[in-house]
Each structure stands twice: as C-alpha cells, then as structure tokens.
Amino acid sequence: MTEETNIPAENGDTGAGPTHSGFVALIGATNAGKSTLVNRLVGAKVSIVSHKVQTTRAIVRGIAIHNNAQIVFMDTPGIFKPRRRLDRAMVTTAWGGAKDADFIMFLIDSERGLKGDAETILEGLKEVHQPKILVLNKVDRVKPEDLLKLTAAVNEVVKFERTFMISALNGSGCEDVMDYLAGALPEGPWYYPEDQISDLPMRQLAAEITREKLFLRLHQELPYSSHVETEKWEERKDGSVRIEQVIYVERDSQKKIALGKNGDAIKAISTASRKELSEILEQTVHLFLFVKVRENWGDDPARFREMGLDFPTS
Numbered sequence: 001m002t003e004e005t006n007i008p009a010e011n012g013d014t015g016a017g018p019t020h021s022g023f024v025a026l027i028g029a030t031n032a033g034k035s036t037l038v039n040r041l042v043g044a045k046v047s048i049v050s051h052k053v054q055t056t057r058a059i060v061r062g063i064a065i066h067n068n069a070q071i072v073f074m075d076t077p078g079i080f081k082p083r084r085r086l087d088r089a090m091v092t093t094a095w096g097g098a099k100d101a102d103f104i105m106f107l108i109d110s111e112r113g114l115k116g117d118a119e120t121i122l123e124g125l126k127e128v129h130q131p132k133i134l135v136l137n138k139v140d141r142v143k144p145e146d147l148l149k150l151t152a153a154v155n156e157v158v159k160f161e162r163t164f165m166i167s168a169l170n171g172s173g174c175e176d177v178m179d180y181l182a183g184a185l186p187e188g189p190w191y192y193p194e195d196q197i198s199d200l201p202m203r204q205l206a207a208e209i210t211r212e213k214l215f216l217r218l219h220q221e222l223p224y225s226s227h228v229e230t231e232k233w234e235e236r237k238d239g240s241v242r243i244e245q246v247i248y249v250e251r252d253s254q255k256k257i258a259l260g261k262n263g264d265a266i267k268a269i270s271t272a273s274r275k276e277l278s279e280i281l282e283q284t285v286h287l288f289l290f291v292k293v294r295e296n297w298g299d300d301p302a303r304f305r306e307m308g309l310d311f312p313t314s
C-alpha cells in the first residue's frame with residue numbers, strides 16, 4: 001500500500017480536507033453554565049457541575065472533535081469581584097486563559113442578562129483582542145424578544161463575530177456553535193491524540209468528582225474553601241483501583257460537618273463519588289476518604305500551584 005492510499009482512509013474518506021485545531025476560552029459569570037456546556041460539547045464529564053457558585057477553580061480543558069476540527073475548551077473559573085486572595089487568583093487565571101486562546105466564547109445566562117458580573121466581564125472583554133463569539137445560554141428560560149434585546153445590548157458594547165442562542169442543558173443550538181468553531185479555528189494539526197477528552201490528570205479529576213459530591217451534599221454548611229486531594233492511587237492485580245483522598249477543611253467545626261452525625265455525610269459522599277468514579281474508570285473502585293484540618297491553606301502558595309493557579313502577590 002502506498003502512502004497516498006492511506007491518507008483518505010485516515011480522514012474517513014469524506015472529502016474532509018485539512019484539519020483545524022485551536023483553543024477556545026469560555027468566559028462567563030459564575031453559574032452562566034460554562035461547565036454544563038463544556039460537558040455537553042465534549043460529551044463526557046470533564047468539568048464539575050454544581051449549583052454552588054465558584055466551584056470551578058483551575059482551568060479544565062475538554063477536548064471535542066467536530067468535523068475536521070479538534071476544539072480545546074478552556075473552562076475558566078467564574079469571573080467576579082475578587083475579595084480574598086484565592087478569589088483574586090481565580091480571576092487572574094481566567095483572564096490569563098483568555099489571552100492564550102484562539103477564540104473567546106462569552107457565555108451569558110440570558111435569564112440574568114447583563115446584571116452583575118456579566119457586565120463587568122463585558123467591559124473587560126473590550127481589552128481582549130482575539131475573535132469573540134457571544135453565546136446566550138439558558139434560552140429555555142426566556143422569551144425570544146428578550147433574547148434579541150440582550151443581543152443588541154451586548155453587541156453595542158463589544159463587537160462579536162457571531163451570536164448564538166443555546167441551552168447547554170437540553171442541547172439546543174449547541175451543534176451550531178460547534179459547526180462555527182470547527183470552521184473558524186485555524187488550520188493545523190491536532191494538539192492531542194484523538195481519544196483524549198481532557199488533559200486533567202486522573203487523580204485531579206477524581207478529586208474534582210469527590211469535591212462535587214461534597215458540595216452537593218453540604219453546600220449550605222461548608223465554605224467553598226474546602227478542598228479535596230487524591231493522595232494515593234493504587235492499581236491492583238484484580239483490576240480494581242484503591243484511591244485515597246483527603247478532604248481539607250480550615251477548622252475543626254467544619255471537620256464535624258464533613259463527617260456528619262455518625263459519619264453519615266462522609267459515607268454518603270464516598271458512596272456517590274465511588275459510584276461515579278467506577279463508571280468513568282470502568283473498573284471497581286475502593287475509595288477511602290479522610291477529613292483533615294489545615295488552617296490557613298488559603299494563604300499557602302503550594303496549594304495554589306496544586307490547583308494550577310498562580311499565587312497572587314498583592
């Protein structure tokens with residue numbers, strides 16, 4: 001077989017043409033639906049979704065293949081007014097991610113419109129020079145005429161290449177976004193192997209999953225500063241895996257909350273996380289969760305690095 005006969009076969013023999021690839025930064029206020037959208041577009045769970053705001057801390061990339069394009073999504077932490085040091089790091093990371101991207105995708109919860117943080121972000125986008133698209137999310141919740149008004153108001157402040165109206169939850173409009181990005185991203189070879197959906201190391205992904213379960217169960221009682229780390233990952237001969245994780249909290253009172261009465265909370269969190277990990281890893285998971293108090297970890301540079309964040313010096 002000659003080299004030439006191999007080429008069309010690799011491309012699926014659909015007259016597919018050259019490959020495209022690039023990075024798309026998702027920018028949006030907390031709860032706009034960024035994680036839900038990345039998960040939908042990538043078709044696998046790579047970024048945690050929770051009803052508690054500001055759950056996404058470090059940049060998580062989901063990698064989607066559409067037509068001939070490999071689209072790498074950078075799921076940025078919500079941009080909001082920074083108060084504490086950790087908050088400031090999250091904001092810096094989000095804007096840093098935007099500057100490295102080929103495309104910016106500004107996601108707005110169309111029910112909330114430009115209220116609050118979305119307006120601040122829009123102002124910030126004036127300084128960002130990459131091509132930008134506007135994506136109005138949660139259209140299942142608003143009237144069409146309100147969407148048109150919002151589109152006009154936003155485009156008056158910043159010029160977007162295109163505006164899309166979608167529901168990340170039910171998928172409507174998402175295919176159009178993918179079609180557009182696949183054609184608009186630069187021509188070039190793919191950055192990642194075809195079967196890779198996220199470059200998050202498995203350990204970190206596993207920690208994210210437990211953190212999601214922690215928040216889902218205890219979102220009213222625990223501050224979002226609590227943090228999960230995977231400390232041990234042991235593949236066993238019988239095909240199962242033993243995973244040990246530590247939930248770090250800042251105070252003894254929070255430790256009691258995380259454990260719950262008779263250990264009820266930690267047991268439920270562990271069961272939910274183990275179940276989901278087994279599904280994702282397609283193997284039996286033995287999960288061991290520990291709760292430890294680590295005071296002031298929010299001011300420790302090493303913790304920031306572990307989460308993929310820069311430590312803010314001011």
Ligand SMILES: Nc1nc2c(ncn2[C@@H]2O[C@H](COP(=O)(O)OP(=O)(O)OP(=O)(O)O)[C@@H](O)[C@H]2O)c(=O)[nH]1
Nearest residue numbers: 031032033034035036054055056078138167168169
């Ligand atoms: N009705 C409706 N709800 C949605 C839609 N997309 C997302 N949501 C919900 O909005 C909430 C926030 O979604 P996330 O994906 O966690 O939001 P996020 O922007 O990643 O949030 P942070 O991580 O805090 O920045 C969740 O409860 C989602 O189920 C949508 O299209 N329609």
